[in-house]
Structure formats: C-alpha cells, structure tokens
Amino acid sequence: MRAVIQKSFGGPEVLEVAEIEKPALLSGEVLVRVHASSVNPVDIAVRSGAFPLLGEPPFGVGWDISGVVEEAGPGARYEIGEAVYGMPFFPRAATAYAEYVAAPSRQLARKPASLSHIEAAALPLAALTAWQGLVDKARIKAGDRVLIHRAAGGVGHLAVQIAKARGAYVIALASAAKHDYVLGLGADEVIDYRTTDFTEVVRDIDVVFDSVADGARSLRVLKPGGVLVTILEHVNPELAATVEAAGRRFAGISVEPDYAGLEAIAELADAGLLRPTIAAELPLEDAPKAHELVEGGQTVGKVVLTIG
Structure with missing residues (x-):
C-alpha cells in the first residue's frame, strides 16, 4: 500500500x-x-x-x-x-x-x-481534544461562561460549537479578520486578542479552554471554583499548583482514543450542531x-x- x-x-x-x-x-x-x-x-x-x-x-x-x-x-x-x-x-x-x-x-x-x-x-483528534477538555474534564453545563482561546483554529472552532451545543455562553478570542467567522460558529462574543488584553475585559468565567499556553493569564479571569483546561501545559506542575492554590481547578488534557466521545461527536454532527x-x-x-x-x-x- x-x-x-x-x-x-x-x-x-x-x-x-x-x-x-x-x-x-x-x-x-x-x-x-x-x-x-x-x-x-x-x-x-x-x-x-x-x-x-x-x-x-x-x-x-x-x-x-x-x-x-x-x-x-x-x-x-x-x-x-x-x-x-x-x-x-x-x-x-x-x-x-x-x-x-x-x-x-x-x-x-x-x-x-x-x-x-x-x-x-x-x-477526531481536534474534536476529541475539545470534547475531553470541555465535557469530560470541565463538565460544562447550560449557562456556563466559557472563554476559548484561538477560536478559529482547528481545535478552537470545534470547541466553540461543542460549548454552544452544551448550552454555554461562549466568549471567543480571535483576530479581527476572523470575527464574523467565529460569530457564525455560534460564539456570543469575540475579542480581538491582538488589540485587547482579554484579562482587562473578561470576568467571572466558569471554564477557560486554553490552546495557546496562556494559563497564568487565563487564571485571572476564572471565578472561584472555575476550571482551567489546558492542552499545551498539561504537564506543568507549577501551573497546576498555582491554579489549585487560587481556588480554581486545573485540567490538563492529553487527548486519547475514545469511541464513546467519537459517538457523541457524531451525534452532534448529525444533529446539525457541529461541522x-x-x-x-x-x-x-x-x-x-x-x-x-x-x-x-x-x-x-x-x-x-x-x-x-
């Protein structure tokens, strides 16, 4: 072959x-x-x-x-x-x-x-990363305020849709040229990370989905009991300790094969909620x-x- x-x-x-x-x-x-x-x-x-x-x-x-x-x-x-x-x-x-x-x-x-x-x-890899972080680890639910980094990227654009399908309020970070695209995915708000410091305009976040290794700054916008999901700093004991000491929860993600997750993702796709x-x-x-x-x-x- x-x-x-x-x-x-x-x-x-x-x-x-x-x-x-x-x-x-x-x-x-x-x-x-x-x-x-x-x-x-x-x-x-x-x-x-x-x-x-x-x-x-x-x-x-x-x-x-x-x-x-x-x-x-x-x-x-x-x-x-x-x-x-x-x-x-x-x-x-x-x-x-x-x-x-x-x-x-x-x-x-x-x-x-x-x-x-x-x-x-x-x-598979991108959607499972988002699913395992947002659903399995963070256990997002309707009404949660979720901040998603790199929302127009391979993982991010799927994370936006999964979060919306679970009933979350989604605040997305993306460059200005991609704002209309990300809003079209279902995001409730989009912030241009190049011109705006998100830590100055975002508060009371239940879940941050971090795909850019910006965990330390992301911690500032999490409310007590909130969850920092990180896919690049999942092996960072110092960050994990800092997050836990601040009264938030650290959730490092290293994606793994998961037919149950794939089946749930397929259901979302066939329901018209994920593409x-x-x-x-x-x-x-x-x-x-x-x-x-x-x-x-x-x-x-x-x-x-x-x-x-």
Missing part, C-alpha cells in the same frame, strides 16, 4: 510517499480503507523533531482517519463495509497518511452519516504542502489529505 513516511526529522520535504506492507489484523481490530486523513499541529511537531513522540525515524505520520472497514478481525465491533472514523493509537504511531490502517475497533466509531469522509477525517471547516483538500502526494499550510498558522479550520 501507499503511505507517507519520513526517514529523518526536518521540514515538510522529509515526507515521502512509499510502498509499505499492508498491516495485518489482530483480534478485535479492523482494517480500514482510508478515504481521508487530516493534518494536526502535533503532526508538524513530530515530523520536525520538536516533539519526538515516536522516537527516531523512520516512521509513518498522522492519526486522523475516515474510511470503510475492509476486513474485520475476531471480536471486532464493526462489519465489512461500515464507514468509520477515529484517531487510533495516539500517542503511539498510527501511520494514518496511508491507504490502509489497522486499528482496535473500540478506538473508532461509525462515521457521522451527514458528513463526507473529508469532513469526518477533520474531526468542521475544511481549509484545504490535498492528495496524499501533497502531504508536504499540507504540512506547510498547517505550519504557516494562517488556515481557518482543518487541512485534509484525500486518499481514495
């Missing part, structure tokens, strides 16, 4: 399409014929060596997939022909930029019926270009690789 691999750390140019062996199935696993895979910032960090999560190359990159079950091992949850999506194995290698991925069936869920494979592939924004669709061979787009930091939504 064709898959994108890298033999060294470096820039996007180290990504190459190679012929490798199709993965063999174990009990409880399914072989997915991948139709699309999306690119996440963690993919960039792993590829460059800034975050050597997978050790030394060579290895395959990527985690998000959407596709169709082609083979099913004994005890698997899905049958041949079912459309599924997920982010298997994270934080171990999944080699998701590939024509086939073998994965434990309980790390996948049925694809949202209302979404294409391209849209579904854009969801990913696709910034670009590129063929597998253009994986280096996809990484360039994500690394540039100017895209709105997700970049997706189309595979078959």
